[in-house]
Amino acid sequence: MSKNKTLSIFGRKKRSGEKIVLLTAYDLTSALIARDGGVDALLVGDSLGMVIQGHDTTLPVTVEDVLYHCRAVARARPGLPVIADLPYGSFHVSPGDTVRHALRLVKEGGVAGVKIEGGRKRRAVIEALLAAEIPVMGHLGLTPQSIHKLGGYKVQGRGRGASDLMVDEALFLEEVGCFSLVLECIPAELGRRITEAVNIPTIGIGAGPGCDGQVLVFHDLLGLFSGLQPRFVKRYAELGQTAVAAVQEYCREVRTGAFPGPEHSFTDASLESTAAAEGAAEPEPQVRPAGYLASCEREQED
């Protein structure tokens, strides 16, 4: 049996110069696909508010929402470190409140660490989380929870002043004790500069090739989400189109009577001799049903 990986993989890979690969996951299926694809860690991002819940921003996401998805990811037992986003409002009131929320994610959601958006102004909450033994990942650049303040989904850190400030914020996050740092939607030069300035691994998303690792949203990578398409997203598949075509084919087959056929149907064993006598041999199922249907099959076998 392979050993479970831990957050130590971040430091180890930074030191060895190997890239760190993260992907978001929100449920059992996405966690298993990400694990089988070979990622190093999973992020239960508050992007779930957009790609799963259908909101226009991540702002409505609650701790309960994140917890629900963390539990589903944990049931996959991915053997990888899972990091959860602290959603908007969960760390803005007080350090005590923040720790209570994060403890739920660790104790009930099985996560190894939390991600928190913002720099220096998060000092008190980051220190409180670390005092509660909860590893913290920082997040600078385009921080979607500040969308109203930033005035839209725009590239951050352009110009000497803004880029110097972000390097300073990154150094602060390292000094306060973050184990890693997400850099979102900043110029590639700044992504590289921050990566060279800090000793903790930087995880880029729209921050150029100079970061220590990358993260993408599961639905974006697979081409499942047809909403906002930021420039930094690379779609490695067009599963959304494939899925629509599959559903169209399903509709057609049901409407024409082509599905379900005998190979997808069950028979009553007590009638087998009659069926055999009539020359209607029971066809073997061609494909073992998965998920919900597998339990129907088990019931039938019992």
Ligand code: KIV
């Ligand atoms: O919410 C999220 O998924 C994120 C990543 C894209 C960094 O914050």
